[in-house]
Amino acid sequence: MLRYAMARTDERFRSAYNRLLDICSDMEVGDQLPAETALADRMDVSRTIVRSALQKLDSDKLIRWEGRSKMLIRKPQAEHRLVPAESALSAEELEHSFFEWILRFDVPAGTSLNVAQLSRQFGVPVHNLQEFLAGLSRLGLVERRPRGGWSLLGFTSEFAIELSEFRMLLELNAVRQLLTLPADHEIWNRLKVLRREHEDLKSVIAERYHDFSLLDEKFHSAINSVVRNRFVLEAQKLIKLIFNYHYMWDKRDELERNAAAIDEHLEWIDAMLERDSERSEAAAIKHLRRSKETLLQSLRVHKFA
Amino acid sequence: MLRYAMARTDERFRSAYNRLLDICSDMEVGDQLPAETALADRMDVSRTIVRSALQKLDSDKLIRWEGRSKMLIRKPQAEHRLVPAESALSAEELEHSFFEWILRFDVPAGTSLNVAQLSRQFGVPVHNLQEFLAGLSRLGLVERRPRGGWSLLGFTSEFAIELSEFRMLLELNAVRQLLTLPADHEIWNRLKVLRREHEDLKSVIAERYHDFSLLDEKFHSAINSVVRNRFVLEAQKLIKLIFNYHYMWDKRDELERNAAAIDEHLEWIDAMLERDSERSEAAAIKHLRRSKETLLQSLRVHKFA
DNA sequence: ATATTGAGTTTAATAATTAAAAACATATGA
DNA sequence: TCATATGTTTTTAATTATTAAACTCAATAT
Incomplete structure (x- = not known):
């Protein structure tokens, strides 16, 4: 299944899939997996995720899934695990990085900030930076420029x-x-x-x-x-x-x-x-x-x- | 030139085009339009916009544009004008509408706010609402929910x-x-x-x-x-x-x-x-x-x- | 009956796309 | 010749399109 564009990360799917592997490891070959709803409850995800994970287990020949029968065919091995995508900085970590940058390099007031560049610099989705800067603007630390972009105000x-x-x-x-x-x-x-x-x-x-x-x-x-x-x-x-x-x-x-x-x-x-x-x-x-x-x-x- | 998806409004182009029509109206047939840079300066837009406007004038047979010669062929009429797209609410107007809504309908604390719905309600691009809510979150009026969406906190x-x-x-x-x-x-x-x-x-x-x-x-x-x-x-x-x-x-x-x-x-x-x-x-x-x-x-x- | 599943719908986040601006390179005419 | 204008390319940022995930409900099997 080749994907061309992923509008949002499937990190939730990956971690759910790995947890499902753990559940399989605790079972014997020939056992039946619990119901979709039960799994969804247990893993705190929606049934949509449970179903896509089951689908992958089935196509990887770890289970045979037919209707409500989900029989374990063989025990999962280490190579079956999906690698979790490295998570971006949290909001707090972004705040920390941002202020550290400002103060370490004495970024002067009036500097124009652009989300795309900062996004690369801090390794954070553009979206998060937009939100972060919008918050700072309420504190009077940055200001929106007339046609796009932001401008640093504070630290004078x-x-x-x-x-x-x-x-x-x-x-x-x-x-x-x-x-x-x-x-x-x-x-x-x-x-x-x-x-x-x-x-x-x-x-x-x-x-x-x-x-x-x-x-x-x-x-x-x-x-x-x-x-x-x-x-x-x-x-x-x-x-x-x-x-x-x-x-x-x-x-x-x-x-x-x-x-x-x-x-x-x-x-x-x-x-x-x-x-x-x-x-x-x-x-x-x-x-x-x-x-x-x-x-x-x-x-x-x-x-x- | 049929457009399928317009990633951002061409409002700037439209108003520039209309102002260019005004400039043409003040000229005689056979006259030469000023240089691209001069027009860009005069209308306070980039040359990119001036050039696309000139292109449209040319394809609408209002001017003949060859290299640096831009000769007026005929005077523009009322039907040539482009209708300006109605502009969205400004940041302040959005703030006003938002608080009016909250207080008029006594929206209770804990209400989940979703940008798509508010976007329709207030006729504002989703993007603007994201930014607005991110600002309010710094004031402690709303809070980001764990998996997307926002939650109203204040007014208790x-x-x-x-x-x-x-x-x-x-x-x-x-x-x-x-x-x-x-x-x-x-x-x-x-x-x-x-x-x-x-x-x-x-x-x-x-x-x-x-x-x-x-x-x-x-x-x-x-x-x-x-x-x-x-x-x-x-x-x-x-x-x-x-x-x-x-x-x-x-x-x-x-x-x-x-x-x-x-x-x-x-x-x-x-x-x-x-x-x-x-x-x-x-x-x-x-x-x-x-x-x-x-x-x-x-x-x-x-x-x- | 009741729990479970299948299918369809809705929501929300990100990638893709496009308008606009800026930068750079080339050409032209006083 | 050289300042100025034009042509072209690159970059930026806002919005649309697309996709992951959640939700809803009727159909179905136990």
């Missing part, structure tokens, strides 16, 4: 400033909400654990300063976790994305920056543990302002590198 | 609550920023004008209560205008969308609601004009809380209507 200094300010808005709100939580809320314990982890890392910062970025994310996630709001969450996803990628590529003064950040975090944690809202906000603002400056500097350095 | 009570809380977060931030602005900033004048407009509408509210929704939007836009941040702006676009559509369809107690809202706005404006931050925030919170309740009630009423 203005972008970084506005993102940082938005981050500050969200995190200060989180801090305010956090301070209203009762003493038996799990956040207080989490903060105490985080405090200890910060102290631990501080004592070995000279060697282990690389470990800070993980702790940083853990800390900010904890703060933000008290806000249960899908819009805030969605915004934080973007913020995490951008800040993380920048930290990943900006290695200047990493030890000094991280050591200073640990102290800022500690002051912030202490203020919250003492339920001192004024001091907490001040500490938060101080840390977030410095974060913003770091992001901005990293952008500047990359621009003239 | 939780959605409304979270949206309202997010709105409050953003608007309180705007108020705080607004109160730090210097006395000669244009916002103060805008607020004074708005105050007057509220008073005016209040005096004729019994007859003109419908006019409030416009004033409401104007007021909130003014407040938010002091925040120059693309993320905040993007979020406000969504908020405006949802709140506006709800007001549009929820007509219960409209007079009472709007009269009360005007008073709340006035108290809020006065507090800001007096630079009283505590009173301003209190007024804002009061108004935004009531707005939230209204949105929630409107959802409940529609659900059981």
